[in-house]
Amino acid sequence: MANLPILYSFRRCPYAMRARMAIYVNRISCELREVKLSNKPREMLLISPKGTVPVLQLENGEVLEESLDIVFWAFNLNNETKTYKNYKSNENKYNDLISIIDNSFKYNLDRYKYPDRYSDIDINFHRNECLKIIKDLNSILLRDKYLFSDQIGIADICIFPFIRQFRIADTRWFDEEMNMSAVLEWFLRINESKIFNKVMIKYEPWLENYKSVIFNNSQ
Numbered sequence: 001m002a003n004l005p006i007l008y009s010f011r012r013c014p015y016a017m018r019a020r021m022a023i024y025v026n027r028i029s030c031e032l033r034e035v036k037l038s039n040k041p042r043e044m045l046l047i048s049p050k051g052t053v054p055v056l057q058l059e060n061g062e063v064l065e066e067s068l069d070i071v072f073w074a075f076n077l078n079n080e081t082k083t084y085k086n087y088k089s090n091e092n093k094y095n096d097l098i099s100i101i102d103n104s105f106k107y108n109l110d111r112y113k114y115p116d117r118y119s120d121i122d123i124n125f126h127r128n129e130c131l132k133i134i135k136d137l138n139s140i141l142l143r144d145k146y147l148f149s150d151q152i153g154i155a156d157i158c159i160f161p162f163i164r165q166f167r168i169a170d171t172r173w174f175d176e177e178m179n180m181s182a183v184l185e186w187f188l189r190i191n192e193s194k195i196f197n198k199v200m201i202k203y204e205p206w207l208e209n210y211k212s213v214i215f216n217n218s219q
């Protein structure tokens with residue numbers, strides 16, 4: 001296991017899903033340490049005291065403690081690919097869309113999905129705010145199979161885990177009533193893909209057995 005990057009991850013965290021998908025599609029091997037958020041490993045807190053996952057510790061000791069930093073690091077390792085070149089020539093478009101998901105969409109998603117955590121929440125209002133953003137995704141996806149491309153790339157990987165959370169809040173409504181067919185097809189394509197299924201394999205929390213798990217594209 002020597003000389004592999006170490007990824008601290010939590011299976012159900014959308015930010016960690018992003019990181020795992022980026023590592024997987026870029027065929028990078030790493031040691032995966034599944035974290036229980038209620039019992040974070042001291043080893044992780046020592047390198048990243050803010051205590052959020054994902055955290056990636058590189059072989060040279062450098063620590064990436066934001067999901068987007070991990071995503072861009074992973075894609076940059078394959079910077080000759082069509083996917084990365086497409087990102088580089090449309091950087092603003094990608095970054096603006098990801099930022100809308102991380103800010104406005106996430107804000108409204110939390111209130112739609114977990115109304116009990118806040119006071120005075122109008123679920124329909126927050127669902128509609130999310131829906132406005134989903135409409136924009138739908139128009140982009142009417143043009144291409146994936147976001148700005150005909151193959152899965154940075155924007156899809158960053159955005160999909162949050163759309164998945166939005167769907168989980170009311171799956172029947174999302175699938176049958178939302179009426180955003182391009183988003184639904186895109187969602188199901190990724191949800192049923194080998195990539196997503198591989199990154200959702202369950203592992204025991206690392207602290208419970210200290211067993212090393214190698215995470216890579218050959219599994």
Ligand SMILES: N[C@@H](CCC(=O)N[C@@H](CS)C(=O)NCC(=O)O)C(=O)O
Nearest residue numbers: 013014015037051052053054066067
């Ligand atoms: N901005 C961070 C956010 C990561 C984040 O908030 N992760 C959540 C889990 S989904 C977390 O670790 N929360 C800490 C906790 O619940 O103790 C990133 O993009 O990596």
